[in-house]
Amino acid sequence: MSSLEVTPAEPLSVDAGRALVNDFSLQVATVNGSGSQTANTVLMRAIFQMGIPVSGKNMFPSNIAGLPTWFTIRASKHGYVGRRKEIDFLVAMNAETAREDVMKLEAGAAVVYDEPLKLGELRTDLHFYPVPFDKLVAPVCPDAKLRKLVRNMIYDGVVAQLLGIEMEEVHRALVKQFGKRKAKAAELNWGAAQAGFDYATSAFTKNDRCRVERMNLTAGKIIVDGNAACALGAMFAGVTVVAWYPITPSSTLVETLIGYMRRFRVDPETGKATYAIVQAEDELASIGMALGAGWAGARSMTATSGPGLSLMAEFIGLGYYADVPTVIYDVQRVGPSTGLPTRTQQGDLLSTAFLSHGDTKHPIFFPCSMEECFSMSIQAFDFAERFQTPVFVFTDLDLGMNNWMADAFVYPEKPMNRGKVLTAEDLDRLGGFARYGDVDGDGVGYRTLPGTNHPKAVYFTRGSGHNANAQYTEREDDYIGNMDRLAHKFETMRGEVPEPARELRAGARIGIVAIGSSDYAARESCDQLEAEHGVPVDYLRPRAFPFTTHLAEFIRGHDRVYVVDQNRDGQLLQLMRLELEPDSIARLRSVRYYGGMPIDARTITDEIVKQEAK
Amino acid sequence: MSTPAAPPPPRKTNRIGLDVLSYKGSKTTLCAGCGHNSISERVIECFYELGVEPWHVAKFSGIGCSSKSPAYFLGMAHAFNGVHGRMPALATGALLANSTLLGLGVAGDGDAASIGLGQFMHMVRRNVPLICIIEDNGVYGLTKGQFSATADLGSTQKGGAVNDLPPFDCCALALEWGATFVARSFSGDKKQLQAILKTAISHRGLSVIDVVSPCVTFNDHVGSTKSYAYMKEHDLALNELDYVPAYEDIAVEIAEGEAMDVPLHDGSHLRIRKLGHDFDPTSRLAALAAIEEAETKAEVLTGVLYVNTGKPTFLDLLNLPPEPIATLPESRVRPSRAVLEEVMEELR
Missing domain, CATH: 3.40.50.920 (Rossmann fold)
Structure with a gap:
């Protein structure tokens, strides 16, 4: 148990003037692996469906089951959906952290808790609502094996009653969450939510400050996480080759993409896929495949986090020097590999801007929202082919794995920009080409794709030891010429990256x-x-x-x-x-x-x- | 009176009208006598003789002397000289992007058996349709003579240092991991290497070809087991190989038990004639046993060790269309507005 001291405080008096209407943070403390995610999502969605801006942040451990996890829902009539440190309403389900969670609250906060935890004795300046979860769950869930999962839904009902969340919206969110195929599970959970609501109605007198009231600020909006938004962006950017290696917090980016690609990128006439997604053996391979595919003309990508980028560094340098396009998503987390893999950070900025060895520098896109995760993904694929270079899209665990409210994504208006690629007909007309020649003065040469049906199409790709015609050289003037062209290309990018x-x-x-x-x-x-x-x-x-x-x-x-x-x-x-x-x-x-x-x-x-x- | 000069002999061309020069690369910068140069010559001959359009070939390599060699053959093919040991990833990505390419990868023993062992392994597991030539000399040439992981136990460095670790046998490893065409050859065996390379060009799936290719500068001395002299004494050809291209008539009778005829994906055939002991090149276990047995006798077993033409390639498993996905038109890779609206509705 926690060794925190219990500090005496002024007893509470109900202060209606300080009511927190549509402006509070609610935290649910549970045990990882207890199935609370569904209950938490339903709760957040119900508030969202009442027209109130929300965000949901899952603070979870690097663990499969058993360690504490906290889910925080912020409701804000002002539309503030970033993190707020102070918790106004706590649902304490985890015996291990309950005491400390309660002691950290500011005076006046409310606590719904599992009755046997006896938290009400800890402080006098909080509003306590004890709920006998085990007693309530037994009648609504005859199957004892399922009770652990279903009992979480009881707090949805309790919280709905206390905050004034409409139960119709809880029901709607629940049905949406479970989908048509799990109607039975939805029914079972709905019974639990109702039991919670009924219990709260009969047992409690509302005396805390948090309340929701219907607004109209979420009409037409969506709830999505950044990894899904990036995945959708990549799909609508026309990505064709994806190589990846699982790493938190980026894994769900590709996993979500796989789900969407299977639905929407298989040719209905031929039954053939218009994409290839490969779970590689490691990040050394995933970036190699992405670059190989980019070189062969595909819109290619990989998704990783900091430790993965470290492994990719050598290959990315080659991509830079050899002018090979690809898109690299970095869903940042706290470093290093054995660090805090489930915590967020913007820690890869400096190392990535100059990733690899020698004179390298890379374009990085910084989406800040779900809308930008989508739209800037599309821009990144265009940009990579326009500039024939690896392009990074930086998000982080907070953007990538948490739930955010957003406007519906806007379909790309512009056609795909496939960059400077010469066809066999172009080669007939031109008679040849200099792969690394700066014909247009923007530092970007014309390339051909392997397999182009023309004897003059071929060129040899290697690192920095090449002249404008892609011939091997170790001459200092050739090397300097190429490096200056790459530097000039970077300056051209400055004028074409998304504006602040x-x-x-x-x-x-x-x-x-x-x-x-x-x-x-x-x-x-x-x-x-x-x-x-x-x-x-x-x-x-x-x-x-x-x-x-x-x-x-x-x-x-x-x-x-x-x-x-x-x-x-x-x-x-x-x-x-x-x-x-x-x-x-x-x-x-x-x-x-x-x-x-x-x-x-x-x-x-x-x-x-x-x-x-x- | 001078007799008029005889007209130049007609330029000799292959069946697609290209001369052998069209299959050459730039001048080699490897040492004179390097086994890798012989391998390059065989590649040139095979692609020329079979009349492969070189611009449909994509060459891949890692780092090292061997990885330089793609510059010295098929100058009219695209090439990507990548990073050490990671030729398989580059080739895999490119072949996924464009499945119509004829992929040719060159690795050294440093690439394949050390830094890139993991990639080599997973390329085999995926049955990536690629010709993978391992130019195996047991030594790191570009860094001046360190042992590689294929160097035999007890073999010596030029300076006398003795290798105290047993070798990886790339063929045995590839067999264990499920490779579909496994062969070993010697850079000095022109006929055998030609037949193996031509078979690899026709094989649909990964071809692992381990070619013992002596390093004349760092590993051709007495005490080396990868020298020309050692190979001349210890090379044991398992079978005699004849490659019959699809465009040639193969209606020659083969006596029962005398030779095995393997039909390949493109209609060509590999005819395997047994030498000495009984050996079935469609049995992985037999191949592994033969390698094991040869090892105990200090013999280097060469020839076709295993061939399996029935296993799906990685491209099949990924359900890819026949045309390159890299260049599919926008209408096939960017879903419609209706799809976006459908997804948005699900997220509301």
């Missing part, structure tokens, strides 16, 4: 720069700084590396710019320093969080307030 997103406020003297999943916390922090401290703050979110010129302009236009990093060493700030003038570098300040949880707005706000006071 900006939110500007009148009179702002300071700015915030953040990328990817830090966006939610950063924008909420801008609101907090203005509302609580009267400080207007401008915000810029680069959507890709290399940074566009907008970044330097933004910094020059502000007295101080706070760079938000979800890593210890301020990797985004460090990367920016490499591209900025000394005057701009002097304006940079660092806000860092690296505890493994998604960054929250309060952390950013507090740090900026602290530094501004200096």
Whole structure:
């Protein structure tokens, strides 16, 4: 048991004036592998279906079953769906963590708990709702083997009753969750939810502050995780060869993709697949296959996390030097391999920007939302073929594995850009080609695909030791010429990567720069700084590396710019320093969080307030 | 009075009208006498003689002397010289993208038996349709003479150091993992290597061809078991091979028990004539037993060790269409608006 001291506190009085209507965080603490995921998803969906913006974050251990796990639902009428540190409503189902979970709550929070845990004795400044789960589950679930799974649904009913979630919406969410094929299971669970609701109705008098009221802010919206959004993006980008190796938190990206491809990318007439997905033997092989396929003209990809990128480093350097396109998803997590694989971080930025050995630098896209995971995936495949180079798409565990609300994805308007590829007819007309010649002045040569039916189509691909005609050379002028072309190509990319997103406020003297999943916390922090401290703050979110010129302009236009990093060493700030003038570098300040949880707005706000006071 | 010069003899061409020059590569930079150069010559001859369009071949290699050699043959074929040991991954990816390519991979013994052993193994497991030539000299040439994992126990380095580890036998490993065509040859055996290479060109599936290919600079001395002299003494040909291409008539009677005729995927045939002891090249166990037995007698068994023409390739298992998926039109790889709407509705 926890050794935490019980601190005496003022007894509670009901304070209706401080009601938290559609603005609270609810946390469910359970044991990994107890089947709570369904109950939690149903709860989140029911709130979402009532028109209230939500997000769901699963904080889970690196374990199959038995260790504690927490699922946090944030409901926000303001649309804030980033993490919030404070928990307003706790459902304590895990004996192992219950005491500590309760002791961490702020005064006034509510606790639904499994009655035998006797948590009500711990504090006097919380609202406790004990529920005899085992007693309630027995009559609704005659099969004792299933009770462990079904009892979780009881708290959905209890919470629905206490928060005012409409039971019709719980039912709808439940049916959706189980699908038509598991109607029986849905029925069983619905009985449990109702039992919970009835118990709460008869046993409790509502005295905590959390409440939901129907709104209209989620009409037409979807709930999806970033890995699924990236998978859908890849499918609609026309990916044809996928090679991967399982690694948390990226595995579900490809697993989801497999499911969609089987449904939508098998030719209905011939029954043949229009894609190949290979679970490789390791990341050394998955990147090799992706590059081999990209070289042969396929839209290819792999998905991995930090440890996988380390293994891929050598091959990715070859891809850079030899101008081979592919798309690499990095769903970042805390390092190293035996680190905290189920915690989030933006820790791969510096190592990836220059991944491999020698003079290498790579374009990286930073989607921040489900919509961008989808749309920027499509852009990344176009970009890889346009520039004939490995392109990284960076997400992280928070974006990739958590549930996010989003607008319905928009179908790509532009046709696929397959880049500069010469056909047999082109070769007839041209009489030949120089693979690495910079004909157009953008640093990108014309390529042919193996198998092109023309004797002049062929060229020999190797690392850096080649001249413009792809012939072997170790001459210094050839080497320098090729390296300068690659550097020039990188500069061309700067003008074609997705532009930053900006939110500007009148009179702002300071700015915030953040990328990817830090966006939610950063924008909420801008609101907090203005509302609580009267400080207007401008915000810029680069959507890709290399940074566009907008970044330097933004910094020059502000007295101080706070760079938000979800890593210890301020990797985004460090990367920016490499591209900025000394005057701009002097304006940079660092806000860092690296505890493994998604960054929250309060952390950013507090740090900026602290530094501004200096 | 001078007699007019005789007209030049007509240019000799193969059945698709290409001369042998069209199958050559750039000038070799390997040592004079290197076994790899002989292998390159055999590749040139075989592709020329069979009339393969070189621009439909894709060459793959890793790192090392052997991996340089694709530059020295089939100059009119695309090639990708990759990273050490990872030729199989590159080739697998490219062949998935374009299943119409005729893939030819070259690995060294460092590639195949050390750094890329895992990739070699999984390529075999997948039965990737690729000709995989292992140019096996038991030594790291480019880094100047270290033992490789195929060096025999007790063989010596040029400086006298003795190898204290037993070797991996790439053929035995490939058999164990389920390879569908396994052969061993010697770079100095022109006729046998030609027949094996031609069979590999016709075989549908992975061909593992381990070619003992002496390194004249670092491993051709007394004490080496991968030298020309050693091979001349210890090479034991298991069978005599005749490759009969599809476009030639094969209606020659074969006496019962004298030879085995293996029909290959493209209509050509491999005729295997037994030498000495009874050996069935369609039995994996027999092949493994023969290798084991030869090892005890310090013989290097060469010839076709195993052939299985019935196993599906990786492309079959992935249900790929006959045309390259890499270049399918947008209408076949980007699902419709209706599909997106269907998925969105499921997520609402």
